[in-house]
Amino acid sequence: MTSVSLLLSLLLGVADVRGGSEFRICAFNLHHFGESKSNKNEIMITLARIITRCDVCLLQEVRDRKGTAVSKLLQTIRRYDTRNQYDLLASERLGRKGSYQEQYVFVYRTNTVKVTDRYQYPDNMPGDEDAFSREPFVVRFKAPKTSIQEFVLIPQHTTPTNATKELDALYDVLQNVRRMWRTENVMLLGDFNADCGYLAKKNRDKVRLITDRSLHWLIGEDSDTTVKHSTSCSYDRIVIHGEKFNGAVVPSSAQPFNFQQEYRLTEEQALNVSDHYPVEVLLKVSSSRSFNGVTSFTSSFTAFQCFCLIICHLLS
Numbered sequence: 001m002t003s004v005s006l007l008l009s010l011l012l013g014v015a016d017v018r019g020g021s022e023f024r025i026c027a028f029n030l031h032h033f034g035e036s037k038s039n040k041n042e043i044m045i046t047l048a049r050i051i052t053r054c055d056v057c058l059l060q061e062v063r064d065r066k067g068t069a070v071s072k073l074l075q076t077i078r079r080y081d082t083r084n085q086y087d088l089l090a091s092e093r094l095g096r097k098g099s100y101q102e103q104y105v106f107v108y109r110t111n112t113v114k115v116t117d118r119y120q121y122p123d124n125m126p127g128d129e130d131a132f133s134r135e136p137f138v139v140r141f142k143a144p145k146t147s148i149q150e151f152v153l154i155p156q157h158t159t160p161t162n163a164t165k166e167l168d169a170l171y172d173v174l175q176n177v178r179r180m181w182r183t184e185n186v187m188l189l190g191d192f193n194a195d196c197g198y199l200a201k202k203n204r205d206k207v208r209l210i211t212d213r214s215l216h217w218l219i220g221e222d223s224d225t226t227v228k229h230s231t232s233c234s235y236d237r238i239v240i241h242g243e244k245f246n247g248a249v250v251p252s253s254a255q256p257f258n259f260q261q262e263y264r265l266t267e268e269q270a271l272n273v274s275d276h277y278p279v280e281v282l283l284k285v286s287s288s289r290s291f292n293g294v295t296s297f298t299s300s301f302t303a304f305q306c307f308c309l310i311i312c313h314l315l316s
């Protein structure tokens, strides 16, 4: 029995090492994040716990008129995870004049990524001016530990009733960014409202972001990104452009993060944090490049794990 527990703790130790070699990108709709939430300690700790799992985390529905809630969140994050350094980059408040406004905020680890460029999409394409309520705030990152090295994130929180139109217009943003920065490594992410009542099945073949073969939708239609038990909708999505970038993603790693289950919260406690789960994806890391990339590292890990499990079985 002792040898079994010894082996098990050895296994956990190896799993921890592997955890340190991950690179995670997340998108999280914080559902009306502002002063009120920032004054609730329990909520702030849970947010910090979720966000510090990610190397880059896109936050949406930030409604912080005075700018105090976001800086408080950054403080909480920095106190919660002292092994990494964090900073953030926020867009202007976006939204049609005189109506509801939100910001996109990227929280990122300065020890694993650098912001190299940013671009507030002007949304003035001739013939399709003002296509978005919340024009994408596009950010370019350099991440030396990933195998892709550098990539661009295009965030989007669609207006539910205009989701089909806005998702199609994101295709124009993608082409614009590819030309401007001469890069193919682009990821589009956020609360697309791309399911249930907001994106009818019959309209999907009119959305270029869906029909273009160079785009890979990593979060499936049968995923549930909503916290409420009574709903099951795949609103939040991650879309990858290009074969090269798609090959730099850890296969099957894209998923919603069910923080309610993970942190053993009640539905009410979870809903007080947000009505959405974050969605996330892992990029392959290049630190084990001398072993022919992370895939062989992972498979040798799995082989080792199998070996240990067999030994455990024999011993018990």
Ligand SMILES: *[C@@H]1O[C@H](CO)[C@@H](O)[C@H](O)[C@H]1NC(C)=O
Residues within 6 Å of the ligand: 130, 131, 133, 159, 161, 162
């Ligand atoms: C939907 O988009 C149109 C323009 O494309 C805009 O005039 C309208 O206000 C949008 N609806 C909402 C609810 O934002």
Ligand SMILES: *[C@@H]1O[C@H](CO)[C@@H](O)[C@H](O)[C@H]1NC(C)=O
Residues within 6 Å of the ligand: 266, 268, 269, 272
């Ligand atoms: C959720 O938030 C409401 C409103 O702030 C509060 O009254 C309630 O006690 C909270 N519930 C839990 C389980 O934290």
